[in-house]
Amino acid sequence: xxxxxxxxxxxxxxxxxxxxxxxxxxxxxxxxxxxxxxxxxxxxxxxxxxxxxxxxxxxxxxxxxxxxxxxxxxxxxxxxxxxxxxxxxxxxxxxxxxxxxxxxxxxxxxxxxxxxxxxxxxxxxxxxxxxxxxxxxxxxxxxxxxxxxxxxxxxxxxxxxxxxxxxxxxxxxxxxxxxxxxxxxxxxxxxxxxxxxxxxxxxxxxxxxxxxxxxxxxxxxxxxxxxxxxxxxxxxx
Numbered sequence: 001x002x003x004x005x006x007x008x009x010x011x012x013x014x015x016x017x018x019x020x021x022x023x024x025x026x027x028x029x030x031x032x033x034x035x036x037x038x039x040x041x042x043x044x045x046x047x048x049x050x051x052x053x054x055x056x057x058x059x060x061x062x063x064x065x066x067x068x069x070x071x072x073x074x075x076x077x078x079x080x081x082x083x084x085x086x087x088x089x090x091x092x093x094x095x096x097x098x099x100x101x102x103x104x105x106x107x108x109x110x111x112x113x114x115x116x117x118x119x120x121x122x123x124x125x126x127x128x129x130x131x132x133x134x135x136x137x138x139x140x141x142x143x144x145x146x147x148x149x150x151x152x153x154x155x156x157x158x159x160x161x162x163x164x165x166x167x168x169x170x171x172x173x174x175x176x177x178x179x180x181x182x183x184x185x186x187x188x189x190x191x192x193x194x195x196x197x198x199x200x201x202x203x204x205x206x207x208x209x210x211x212x213x214x215x216x217x218x219x220x221x222x223x224x225x226x227x228x229x230x231x232x233x234x235x236x237x
Contacts, residue, residue: 003051003069008124010055013067017080022069024079031096033070033081040077044095047072068100125159132157134167134190138228141169152176164233170194170223178220183235186212192227 007016024040026033033042053067068081081100124130137155147153151171158165170176170192187196188210196203196211198219203211213219 007053010065010067013053013055014080014082017067017069022071022078022080024077026068026070026079026081028081028083028096033096035077035079038077040072040075042070042072042075042077044099046074049099125156130158132165134230137167138169138191141167141228147171162235164235166231166233167228168231169228170221170226172223172225172227174223176221178218180216180218181213181233183215183233184212185215185234186210186230186232187221188230188232190228190230192223192225192229194224194227194229195222197222 003017003020007013024035024038026035026042028034029041031043033047034040047070049068050071051069053069055065055067066083068083069078070081071078137157141147141153141155144153147169151174153169155167156164157167167190168176172192187194187205189205189207191207193204193206196205196213196219198213198217204224205211
């Protein structure tokens with residue numbers, strides 16, 4: 001059976017693995033994995049790590065956890081080990097810790113938690129495959145308080161180690177103050193018309209058009225009409 005590359009959030013991943021037979025909750029005890037309920041103890045050579053999922057919180061750097069999908073043909077047992085990074089804190093050179101640390105690359109999933117403005121729960125912003133419904137996001141942004149009261153709104157839709165994509169909205173005659181970015185950016189207009197202004201050039205771009213800008217160049221954005229645009233930032237690896 002091939003495990004999914006991405007079930008979704010941490011709770012969705014645990015539910016998905018349980019449906020695929022990973023029903024035991026394992027814990028670490030010295031050199032073994034144990035399941036008190038089933039009285040099972042597995043040494044490092046008695047189990048396989050089938051898949052590893054890592055979840056990173058957006059608002060708290062310490063909010064990180066790993067899910068190991070584990071199977072043992074010898075005991076005909078399948079389950080999960082859920083751990084924060086604390087399991088590796090003492091750098092114990094045990095066979096068990098070495099096996100957990102040196103396993104195949106993680107499936108990395110990053111999420112943004114619910115906020116007072118966006119109360120509908122966790123939202124993925126990084127995964128092996130991430131789907132983005134831009135039309136749905138724009139409609140959501142239009143009914144939020146920032147858009148109606150402050151004349152602007154934004155939502156991060158991808159945040160990885162070397163790329164960030166933000167969907168921004170500006171009401172007519174609103175402005176993003178002069179600033180610069182620490183990487184190459186592109187701006188693609190999805191709705192409306194904006195002025196993209198640098199010291200050397202003023203580019204008017206509208207729906208279906210885009211521009212790129214090299215890093216560390218001061219610029220500002222003015223909206224001629226109600227506008228939504230994608231800002232993509234490529235950062236150094």
